[in-house]
Amino acid sequence: MNNLEELQSQFQNYILKPDKATMIPWVGLGGRASPQFQLSVYANAYLSRLKEVLMNDYPALSVAINGDLFARLAEGFIHQHPSHFFSLRDYGSGFPVYIHGLAQSDPCYRDLAWLPELASFEWTLGQAFDAAESGLVTEGDMASIAAESWPLLRFAFCPCVYRIDLEWNTPAMWKALTVDPPLEVEAIRSGSNSAWLIWRQELVTRFRSLEQDEQLFLDALRNGETFSDACEILAERIGADSAPMRAAGLLKGWIQQGLITRIMFSD
Amino acid sequence: MTEANGKQRPFLGYGLGLRRQHYNDVLDSRPDVDWFEIISENYMVDGGKPLHYLDRIRERYPMVMHGVSMSIGSTDPLDYSYLGRLKALIKRVEPAWFSDHLCWTGMDQLNLHDLLPLPYTEEAIEHVVDRVSRVQDYLGRQMLLENVSSYVTYSESQLAEWDFLREVVERADCLLLLDINNIYVSAFNHNFNPHTYLDAVPGERVYQIHLAGHTQEENLIIDTHDHPIADPVYELYAEAIKRFGRVSTMIERDDRIPPLAELMQELDRVRRIGESGVLNQVA
Numbered sequence: 001m002n003n004l005e006e007l008q009s010q011f012q013n014y015i016l017k018p019d020k021a022t023m024i025p026w027v028g029l030g031g032r033a034s035p036q037f038q039l040s041v042y043a044n045a046y047l048s049r050l051k052e053v054l055m056n057d058y059p060a061l062s063v064a065i066n067g068d069l070f071a072r073l074a075e076g077f078i079h080q081h082p083s084h085f086f087s088l089r090d091y092g093s094g095f096p097v098y099i100h101g102l103a104q105s106d107p108c109y110r111d112l113a114w115l116p117e118l119a120s121f122e123w124t125l126g127q128a129f130d131a132a133e134s135g136l137v138t139e140g141d142m143a144s145i146a147a148e149s150w151p152l153l154r155f156a157f158c159p160c161v162y163r164i165d166l167e168w169n170t171p172a173m174w175k176a177l178t179v180d181p182p183l184e185v186e187a188i189r190s191g192s193n194s195a196w197l198i199w200r201q202e203l204v205t206r207f208r209s210l211e212q213d214e215q216l217f218l219d220a221l222r223n224g225e226t227f228s229d230a231c232e233i234l235a236e237r238i239g240a241d242s243a244p245m246r247a248a249g250l251l252k253g254w255i256q257q258g259l260i261t262r263i264m265f266s267d
Numbered sequence: 268m269t270e271a272n273g274k275q276r277p278f279l280g281y282g283l284g285l286r287r288q289h290y291n292d293v294l295d296s297r298p299d300v301d302w303f304e305i306i307s308e309n310y311m312v313d314g315g316k317p318l319h320y321l322d323r324i325r326e327r328y329p330m331v332m333h334g335v336s337m338s339i340g341s342t343d344p345l346d347y348s349y350l351g352r353l354k355a356l357i358k359r360v361e362p363a364w365f366s367d368h369l370c371w372t373g374m375d376q377l378n379l380h381d382l383l384p385l386p387y388t389e390e391a392i393e394h395v396v397d398r399v400s401r402v403q404d405y406l407g408r409q410m411l412l413e414n415v416s417s418y419v420t421y422s423e424s425q426l427a428e429w430d431f432l433r434e435v436v437e438r439a440d441c442l443l444l445l446d447i448n449n450i451y452v453s454a455f456n457h458n459f460n461p462h463t464y465l466d467a468v469p470g471e472r473v474y475q476i477h478l479a480g481h482t483q484e485e486n487l488i489i490d491t492h493d494h495p496i497a498d499p500v501y502e503l504y505a506e507a508i509k510r511f512g513r514v515s516t517m518i519e520r521d522d523r524i525p526p527l528a529e530l531m532q533e534l535d536r537v538r539r540i541g542e543s544g545v546l547n548q549v550a
Contacts, residue, residue, distance in 0.1 A: 004342055004394060008342055009375075025422065026421055031418070082377045086349045130313060130315035133318070159314075
């Protein structure tokens with residue numbers, strides 16, 4: 001290890017674990033402040049910068065639990081997960097999994113079983129916010145498709161479209177916690193998973209719940225099923241007579257909401 | 268002012284750092300800002316609002332790009348995935364130039380998201396010069412390096428910061444983004460005369476100047492970018508203009524971001540100093 005590498009290693013170790021540093025002879029003595037104080041500026045800035053990133057990425061979560069608990073949660077994550085990212089935008093990606101692990105193992109979080117789901121929801125909103133742009137299919141495009149092509153059509157959805165399952169009243173909690181000032185809200189477990197859609201329409205991030213038949217049809221098409229096969233899945237749920245009309249209505253709605261980027265014809 | 272090779276140094280005028288809080292105001296009110304600087308990493312995303320506003324504002328204003336994660340002084344290998352994204356963004360924005368800091372931000376594939384100073388040694392000079400050359404070759408253009416503010420020095424340093432800076436930019440044949448506030452902050456923290464620093468700077472390489480506010484503590488100034496520019500920094504800026512002539516100058520504000528109109532008032536003061544320096548030179 002050369003001198004530069006050794007110095008950088010010592011400096012980085014100090015920032016990551018300031019409590020463990022005892023000797024810092026590599027710091028010059030010419031400054032107004034003591035070497036310990038000078039170095040502490042970097043260690044404090046590191047922690048406060050990453051905490052601020054987590055607060056910005058998880059605004060509802062940081063309001064939902066008291067400040068001390070959020071600070072403890074954030075500091076625990078920061079200590080275990082130094083950043084490997086060139087952009088702070090990505091730093092908080094592992095926070096929901098970290099919270100999920102704590103909720104399973106740490107008694108402090110026993111009464112906060114909804115916390116991992118709220119974290120995942122907030123991260124997914126952020127993912128939709130700056131997902132890649134894509135061209136959109138229009139109702140005109142659909143109208144021009146020959147009837148015989150329809151059974152084998154496949155649909156590509158925009159990169160900003162996310163489908164998640166929620167066990168708690170997380171969207172309602174998120175809304176209540178992110179208004180100014182935040183509203184009181186109680187976490188309620190529904191007893192079964194409900195399907196939700198998160199996406200970005202033009203520049204606005206949106207979310208809404210999905211009826212069970214819409215969820216089945218959407219999941220089938222997003223998994224690459226043909227229109228015909230997806231309609232069969234829909235028919236099993238709502239009956240063969242209703243399925244074609246319902247399928248057409250759902251597709252029309254998705255196009256209006258800006259969810260579909262491409263129609264793929266069979267070879 | 269001309270470069271060493273006789274080429275005229277480009278002058279963009281007086282600019283601001285583009286911040287998301289001002290996107291709509293910039294588009295609606297078309298403020299009298301000559302150019303904007305963007306933080307490159309904020310636009311290394313796939314889509315959405317940041318790129319939407321970037322493209323629209325770029326249509327109306329000249330831009331330069333300023334990065335915070337190149338880590339040119341790190342002993343880790345250069346991150347070509349990062350440089351690839353930077354190259355793509357340069358192609359999209361077509362900036363007048365791009366810059367990053369003369370610092371390191373982490374090692375062992377970690378990013379501490381801070382601009383950490385280097386020891387002022389021959390070893391560090393050779394290391395950085397080689398990396399700047401490789402970055403400039405990869406991106407096919409010269410880069411600007413910015414002097415950072417610092418709170419520590421290394422007992423191993425053999426040179427003054429200004430000698431280190433001059434050696435790096437001259438040997439690597441790159442350009443300079445001179446942060447006047449950073450000189451002021453480091454001069455206070457490490458007990459040196461900021462005018463000595465300015466005297467040593469190779470003026471023909473200074474393509475851009477940064478101005479910003481800081482936080483004064485008892486024995487330390489912290490480079491927080493959350494206050495208006497302090498009076499002594501304006502005075503040091505005037506000294507810089509006397510030495511280097513008219514240089515593209517902008518205000519960086521990253522926290523407690525005020526309304527655009529407030530920053531425009533600050534920019535007026537900057538503009539007056541920047542232009543009076545030229546009048547003094549002519550006289």
